[in-house]
Amino acid sequence: QAIEACGKLVEVNLYVAGYTDTVGSRADNLTLSHARAVAMGVWFRAHGISTPIYVQGFGEDVLFKSTPDETAEAANRRAVYVVGNHPPATSVAIPRSAWKLLP
Numbered sequence: 258q259a260i261e262a263c264g265k266l267v268e269v270n271l272y273v274a275g276y277t278d279t280v281g282s283r284a285d286n287l288t289l290s291h292a293r294a295v296a297m298g299v300w301f302r303a304h305g306i307s308t309p310i311y312v313q314g315f316g317e318d319v320l321f322k323s324t325p326d327e328t329a330e331a332a333n334r335r336a337v338y339v340v341g342n343h344p345p346a347t348s349v350a351i352p353r354s355a356w357k358l359l360p
Contacts (some may be wrong), residue, residue, distance in 0.1 A: 279333070280328065
């Protein structure tokens with residue numbers, strides 16, 4: 258609904274960010290978080306979202322719940338999305354701006 262409402266005023270995009278817990282290597286978690294963001298983007302596309310969708314994974318760099326290394330924590334295995342007419346500003350939750358357009 259937000260995309261439909263905003264899309265009538267300005268051209269909007271959907272930005273999907275993926276995250277992981279600290280189990281596994283940093284590189285594997287970055288790959289996994291990207292795959293999580295892509296999966297959520299694909300879900301949105303399959304459910305009728307036609308606006309451009311951009312994805313990015315942040316691995317274990319942004320923990321929702323602070324844990325020691327190698328700790329399985331469901332709260333850290335997540336994806337979030339932002340609707341906007343430009344990429345989200347970098348912040349603690351979005352530490353990098355390297356969004357990839359979902360085909």
